[in-house]
Amino acid sequence: MRRAARSSALLLALSSASLGCGDAGVDESATQASSDATSGVASTGEDATSETATTGASAGWAVSLSLGPPDGALLSVWGRTSADVYAVGGQPAFGDDDGFGRAFHFDGEAWEPVLVPDATPRLNWVHGTATRVWTVGERGVILSRAPEDADWSAESSGTTQTLWGVWGPSDDELWAVGGDGVSGVPTLLRRQAGAWADDALPAIEGDSKGLFKVWGSGVDDIHVVGDLGVQLHRDGETWTQQANESIADLISVWGHGAGDAIAVGGRSSARLSRWDGAGWTGMTLTGEPGLSGVWVDADGVATVVGAQGTIWRLAPGGFSPEPEDSPTMHFLHAVTGFADGVRVAVGGSLLGPPPHVGVALVYTPG
Structure with missing residues (x-):
């Protein structure tokens, strides 16, 4: 029963089959928050209707893109600059439906669809190097493209496990993580010399079924977080599991140098965990919504997002959130930011069963 309950909670935030919790916290009116635009996404043979709003001069967060069921929810966002931003997502596999993946590009003014190959499953994360954009998702899918490419290139991951995260400093030093969090196995892949292969995991204490970011x-100096509060660290040669007094799921991790990282998660209550270069210190914020995404700026200030449209700022090293006004109640799954102060958060109706709808928010600095 405990695993079944945890499975439902996991799928609320990371996947789709959250039938046990209904759609509390979903603001369907957010899909009407901006002007009409229609984009045909020919790669799946469906016409996808989206609503996009040109970013205005007003300071603060605003809905920049709203997506209907033909496009689904957005799960990840990354960019080189605030005028070169990618977001990915789609609809998950559910029942007899295989789902589909979607990708979008933001030029600082408007969002446009980026075609993905036919039969691409939902895409869960996007990351870029100096030369390519990488995205991973369900069924072990891995795609990449260079800015000048018209199409994505697919690479074999060697796994059918869902991949939830990808990161690396270069195309030949990339890591991807996954596992379904329910009945799968923690999955850690590494790309070297143009190919993906399993990276050796340490023996993981507990019954963790997935690695998420x-x-x-x-x-x-690499961190991985996942199911049941798993925290792994790579010191250059070896992965080791780090001590954690909580079994709250950790969904995302980001940082500001070797001695400063923050992991976020929690289901019924927000969970924050900070790395100081020697170990992790955590705190559960009872009664606060669960968290899913985090990004840290050059000054060490973190932006954290999660359920019920939650957007927080956290001072360097701190655990006291400073809430920011959010224009949505949708589940915000990921956030990123840029040197000019612009930030972008994405999510959707992930607290209910599919078909999902999606949203992208843009923060304009004052």
């Missing part, structure tokens, strides 16, 4: 300050 990966981030590092360099190849000799």
Whole structure:
């Protein structure tokens, strides 16, 4: 029963089959928050209707893109600059439906669809190097493209496990993580010399069924977080499991150098965990919504997002959130930001069964 309950909670935030919790916290009116635009996504043979709003001059968070069921929810966002941003997502596999993946590009003014190959499953994470954009998702899918490419290139991952995260400093030093969090196995892949292969995991204490995100300050300082509060660290050669007094799921991790990282998660209550270079210190914020995404700026200030449209700022090293006004109640799954102060958060109706709808928010600095 405990695993079944945890499975439902996991799928609320990371996948789709959250039937036991209904759609509390979903603001369907957010899909009407901006002007009409229609984009045909020919790669699946469906016409996808989306609503996009040109970013205005007003400071603060605003809905920039709303997606209907033909496009699904957005699960990840990454960009080189605030005028070169990618977001990915789609609809998950559910019952007899295989689902589909979607990708979008934001030029600082408007969002446009980026075609993905036919039969691409839902895409869960996007990350870029100096030369390529990488995205991973369900059924072990891995795609990449260079800015000048018209099409995505697919690579064999060697697994059918769902991949939830990808990170690396270069195309030949990439790591991807996954596992379905329910009945699968924690999955850690590494790309070297143009090919993906399993990276050796340490013996993981507990019954963890998945790894959800990966981030590092360099190849000799990489963090992975996942199911049941798993926290792994790579020191350049070896992965080790780090001590954690909580079994709350950790969904995402980001940082600001080798001695400063933050992991976020929690289902019924928000969970924060901070790395100081020697170990992790955590705190559960009872009664606060669960968290799913985090990004840290050059000053060490973190932006954290999660359920009920939650958007927080956290001072360097701190555990006291400073809430920001959010224009949505949708589940915000990921967030990123840029040197000019612009930030972008994405999510959707992930607290209910599919078909999902999606949303992208853009923060304009004052």
